[in-house]
Amino acid sequence: MTTLEPVQQSTSVRDAVLSRRSVRAFTAQPVDREIINRVLKAASRTPSGGNLQPWHTYVVAGTARDKLVSTVMERVESGDNGDDPEFAIYPPKLKSPYRERRFGTGDQLYSSLGIPREDPVARKNWFALNWQFFGAPVGLFTYIDRTMGSAQWSDIGMYMQTVMLLLVEEGLASCPQESWSQYHASVDSIISPPNDLMLFCGMSIGYEDTDSSGDLYIDRVGVDETTTFLGWDS
Numbered sequence: 645m646t647t648l649e650p651v652q653q654s655t656s657v658r659d660a661v662l663s664r665r666s667v668r669a670f671t672a673q674p675v676d677r678e679i680i681n682r683v684l685k686a687a688s689r690t691p692s693g694g695n696l697q698p699w700h701t702y703v704v705a706g707t708a709r710d711k712l713v714s715t716v717m718e719r720v721e722s723g724d725n726g727d728d729p730e731f732a733i734y735p736p737k738l739k740s741p742y743r744e745r746r747f748g749t750g751d752q753l754y755s756s757l758g759i760p761r762e763d764p765v766a767r768k769n770w771f772a773l774n775w776q777f778f779g780a781p782v783g784l785f786t787y788i789d790r791t792m793g794s795a796q797w798s799d800i801g802m803y804m805q806t807v808m809l810l811l812v813e814e815g816l817a818s819c820p821q822e823s824w825s826q827y828h829a830s831v832d833s834i835i836s837p838p839n840d841l842m843l844f845c846g847m848s849i850g851y852e853d854t855d856s857s858g859d860l861y862i863d864r865v866g867v868d869e870t871t872t873f874l875g876w877d878s
């Protein structure tokens with residue numbers, strides 16, 4: 645059981661929300677384990693339905709991190725495209741407008757990197773940086789109990805956002821990464837979770853390499869496209 649004192653005066657949540665972005669270039673500067681502890685302790689305040697707190701978190705650094713990268717990269721470089729998925733990251737036929745959003749995001753990302761759509765090899769090589777944590781010294785993995793349903797998956801999403809916002813406050817950058825689930829058997833082989841847990845998502849954590857990270861700030865659709873206000877017309 646953890647106890648945390650409520651903070652009397654909050655720093656700006658808005659600033660953290662607006663400045664967080666998925667960073668894909670990190671320096672090798674190590675991250676103090678105490679900082680990660682502090683972040684995870686505060687993130688334990690994330691709400692969850694029934695207060696199940698369904699997140700199971702594994703944090704890798706040093707030799708565990710390096711072993712993970714070398715194990716998965718060996719598979720990637722040998723042309724192994726991964727394990728049978730344990731869950732579908734996207735619905736089989738992504739319908740409009742999600743499909744356009746997904747492709748629009750890919751275009752924004754790859755054009756910021758100077759990689760043309762017609763160069764799948766360059767895209768693939770760049771994407772493989774996922775399995776090197778984009779150079780970050782720390783990796784975080786969230787696992788979910790296989791008996792849990794979609795409501796608990798959403799709880800874990802909330803937890804991850806809380807972690808990422810708290811990292812911003814600590815001057816740290818992050819990138820959430822479902823791509824690790826593509827090689828879930830290798831991640832499991834190093835993390836050794838109990839059999840009843842399934843890998844959901846990885847996350848790179850470290851100090852942003854501002855010389856090579858660029859300033860990509862992925863677009864969002866307007867509030868009017870996602871929100872319906874009712875009863876405000878009087």
Ligand SMILES: Cc1cc2nc3c(=O)[nH]c(=O)nc-3n(C[C@H](O)[C@H](O)[C@H](O)COP(=O)(O)O)c2cc1C
Nearest residue numbers: 664665666749774819820821822823824845861862
């Ligand atoms: C659950 C989840 C999984 C993600 N997986 C990956 C991933 O494997 N690799 C990656 O580069 N980005 C990944 N992303 C980052 C998204 O592409 C990114 O959040 C989105 O494009 C919006 O950009 P922003 O985070 O910079 O605002 C993931 C994001 C989430 C929330």
